[in-house]
Amino acid sequence: MSLPENTTAQPGLAAALSLTHHGCRDFVIVDAIAEGQNTSRAITIHSATVEALASIDAAEGLLSQAIKGEGIRITSRSSQIFEARFGPLKKYSAYPYVLLSPQNVTELVLGQKLQSLGVQVQRPHRVVGMKQNEEDRRVTDVSLEDGQVVRARYIIGADGAHSTIRTITGIGFSDPEGPDLGNHVLTQMVSADVTFEPEPVGPLTIEGHINITLSPDGFLMLTPFGNRFNSELTRDGNPVTKSIFRIISAVPVKNRDPPHAPPKEYIQNLIDMYGPACITSDSSLNPTSVKVDQLVWSTRFRTHSAIADRTFTRLGAAIFLVGDAAHIHSPAGGQGMNLAIRDAIFFTEAITKHIQAFAGDSDVDDTILQECAQVRHERALEISRLHQEAFEPRKPYT
Ligand SMILES: Cc1cc2nc3c(=O)[nH]c(=O)nc-3n(C[C@H](O)[C@H](O)[C@H](O)COP(=O)(O)OP(=O)(O)OC[C@H]3O[C@@H](n4cnc5c(N)ncnc54)[C@H](O)[C@@H]3O)c2cc1C
Numbered sequence: 264m265s266l267p268e269n270t271t272a273q274p275g276l277a278a279a280l281s282l283t284h285h286g287c288r289d290f291v292i293v294d295a296i297a298e299g300q301n302t303s304r305a306i307t308i309h310s311a312t313v314e315a316l317a318s319i320d321a322a323e324g325l326l327s328q329a330i331k332g333e334g335i336r337i338t339s340r341s342s343q344i345f346e347a348r349f350g351p352l353k354k355y356s357a358y359p360y361v362l363l364s365p366q367n368v369t370e371l372v373l374g375q376k377l378q379s380l381g382v383q384v385q386r387p388h389r390v391v392g393m394k395q396n397e398e399d400r401r402v403t404d405v406s407l408e409d410g411q412v413v414r415a416r417y418i419i420g421a422d423g424a425h426s427t428i429r430t431i432t433g434i435g436f437s438d439p440e441g442p443d444l445g446n447h448v449l450t451q452m453v454s455a456d457v458t459f460e461p462e463p464v465g466p467l468t469i470e471g472h473i474n475i476t477l478s479p480d481g482f483l484m485l486t487p488f489g490n491r492f493n494s495e496l497t498r499d500g501n502p503v504t505k506s507i508f509r510i511i512s513a514v515p516v517k518n519r520d521p522p523h524a525p526p527k528e529y530i531q532n533l534i535d536m537y538g539p540a541c542i543t544s545d546s547s548l549n550p551t552s553v554k555v556d557q558l559v560w561s562t563r564f565r566t567h568s569a570i571a572d573r574t575f576t577r578l579g580a581a582i583f584l585v586g587d588a589a590h591i592h593s594p595a596g597g598q599g600m601n602l603a604i605r606d607a608i609f610f611t612e613a614i615t616k617h618i619q620a621f622a623g624d625s626d627v628d629d630t631i632l633q634e635c636a637q638v639r640h641e642r643a644l645e646i647s648r649l650h651q652e653a654f655e656p657r658k659p660y661t
Pocket of ligand 1 (some may be wrong): 272294304306388391423433461564585594597601603
């Protein structure tokens, strides 16, 4: 399946869906690149994010297309240690599971929903400048690379970690815990979508669970996708017919940096060192000796955090930062995309309330917007602290 033109990154799509849901049609959504990034990356969509999407009538596509992850298993290389099932969360959420969907599929589904509502992402249009309008002090003139100027009263900067909007507004962006990346088991990681030969068997290979295998210096996560996303994950015309598995593995800092797009042999080696028995080629652990067959996609990343000093400011228009423009977190926690989507939905709710409260009013009060920004900033800090506490090496008892 080829991607329609209507995809962009998820927070931009969520913002556009939310504005449309709240009856606001006077907006434009632009993306600098000609086509969506179309890579697998984020796979987990948490209950709170599904609730937020449902609140704007935009959850049904993901609910029908994603895998419902019903639990997490923690294993050693040869046996199960612990299993947590999400079912008991039904007391707290109508969606007591984690949805599993590659990020390009999530963006495809949200983009299709937006298209069905008659909204088109305008691309390629890169924002290159912003300045306060000289006649209307509540308006900002946003310059695009091709010379066009968009006059805006509200601007949502969902333009990623190197955000132009954040840079122009002069908002700082740094790790609240300092620049040191640390040295813990999850400092550097590799992520890949692969198939195996022969197809592995056993409970860890059935879709609907996330499996984490722990060993003395290893952490390897195995998430079976079955055949659910084969056509969307197909690259370069190489059809994928077997079941696809997402592998996320720590790479000990004492080893060299992983290569930029780790090849099949590199992934095989990580699996043989840290993976569960059912997917290794090591015949002493697995008599069937399973090998990586097709490398569908791979990447490497280093875990670090950064938070924008503020997520709301004014330069004439009210300006918000959402997603990676506002905060980046370790992908290991599976939170970046989730926070991004919720940022977009909650900010747009606040914007529509603000429009209703102050349409045509010269005495604009930004309390609604500031309160929302404060909450989103706090959420980002909480996630950052959570990662810090989880990954910080234990201090010796004194
Ligand atoms: C390997 C990996 C695994 C991950 N796993 C998870 C996970 O399981 N769960 C999770 O929640 N998160 C996860 N994340 C994080 C998640 O992918 C990001 O947090 C999320 O994609 C951020 O989206 P964004 O739109 O803010 O930024 P981006 O994805 O960087 O998108 C920015 C968009 O803005 C556009 N743009 C940039 N500059 C301009 C400009 N000047 N003018 C116009 N447009 C512009 C770009 O073209 C792009 O479309 C993972 C990340 C990685 C790398």
